[in-house]
Structures are given as C-alpha cells and as structure tokens.
Amino acid sequence: MIIINEANFVKSAEKIDQVLAEDCSEIAFIGRSNVGKSSIINALTKRKNLAKSSSTPGKTRLINFFDIKFKKDEKNYSARLVDLPGFGYARVSKSIKYEWQKTLTQFIKERVSIKLFVHLVDSRHLDLKIDKEVSAYLHDIRRADQKILVIFTKSDKLKQKDISLLKKIYPNSLMVSSLNGKGIQKATDEIFNALFGLDID
Ligand SMILES: Nc1nc2c(ncn2[C@@H]2O[C@H](COP(=O)(O)OP(=O)(O)OP(=O)(O)O)[C@@H](O)[C@H]2O)c(=O)[nH]1
Ligand SMILES: [Mg+2]
Known part of the structure; x- marks a missing residue:
C-alpha cells in the first residue's frame, strides 16, 4: 500500500520570483475555483487544515507548496x-484578476518541475467551458515528461444513478470525495504511479 506519511507546508508565493527552486517532482492541482483543490490536498495527506479551504470561491490566492513523502514497501x-x-474566479477587480491569471498561467507553463497536472472537475458539472479550456491548455503546454490526470470531485453529492452514468461516459474515471474519503486511496496510487512509474500492488 502507498501512503503519504509526511506533509509539511513550505511556502506561499504571491509572485513568480518568490517560488521555490525546481528541485523536486511536483504535482500541481488545477481547476476552477471551489472545485476542491485545497480539500483534496488535505484528504490525500490526511491533514484537515494543511491547505486552506473555504466555501467562498477564491480562497486560495497564492501558490502554496507542500513537501510530502510517499511511503511504499x-x-x-x-x-x-x-x-x-x-481558474475563472471573477469576484475581484479586473486588474487583479488579470495579474493573477497571468501569474498562474506563467507558473504552469514554465515550471519544469511539475511532473503531474491534476485537473479537478466537479462531478456534478461535467461540461463546463472553463474545464474544456483548462484541458485544452494543459494538453497544449505540457512537456513530454509531464502527465495529466483528471479527477472528478465531490462524488458524495452525486446520486448512485449519476455515478453510474459518469462511469459509463468515462469508464476509467477517478472519482473522489474529500468529504467521506472515497477514491482517495486510488487517487494516491495513481498520483504515485504517475510520478514514480512503479507498478502498484
Ligand atoms: N461535499 C463535498 N464538499 C467538498 C468536497 N471537496 C471540497 N468541498 C467543499 O467545497 C468548497 C471548496 O473547496 P476548496 O477545497 O476550498 O476548493 P478550491 O478548489 O481550493 O477553491 P479555490 O481555492 O477558491 O480555488 C469547500 O466548502 C469544501 O468544503 C467534497 O468532496 N465533498
Ligand atoms: Mg483552494
């Protein structure tokens, strides 16, 4: 079994020149505001308040780094x-929004230490324009050694028939609930595998 047995907040960066050195394989969580990026980090690390989550969209404003250790065998x-x-958070002034999106896209595009983009999609809203744009963007900018993993969030909000439907449309889909922990072990395994390319028991 693969576990994350250590997780520490390292730094928040507001600007590109404040980010950490690219000295470690990174997993970047991407998706629209409120989709559950901060929450899945807490669920994966089993640390309730490691990343700040909130029901108010736009909670995470900085680039936040957490060093972790996976343990396997x-x-x-x-x-x-x-x-x-x-992406897509609108309730700030236009100029702030522009600056932020610029910083965010520059970071994603230029950061070679990112080995995996985890694109989070709300399992209740599968066809949002913003997600199509994010997906197209990631496929466009990714380097040969960078992978993309789509994870559907908030599965606890779906009815069984919606879960079945989603599985029918996306047979290999990864669905998680950071609230009740469903799918979190599978997500841990897939993230580990994407980074370290080892067989999963
Ligand atoms: N029911 C349910 N709620 C969730 C789940 N994951 C996140 N939430 C809730 O959704 C809201 C947003 O979660 P965040 O993790 O802050 O979302 P985010 O993507 O980091 O949002 P920004 O930082 O604004 O971009 C919070 O109220 C969470 O409690 C989930 O799996 N199930
Ligand atoms: Mg957040």
Missing part, C-alpha cells in the same frame, strides 16, 4: 504538492 519517495488559485 518501507521506502520513502519525496514529492511536492502545489495548491493553486482557481
């Missing part, structure tokens, strides 16, 4: 989680 694997502000 008594061996540790270092990695870093990156919590990012949401």
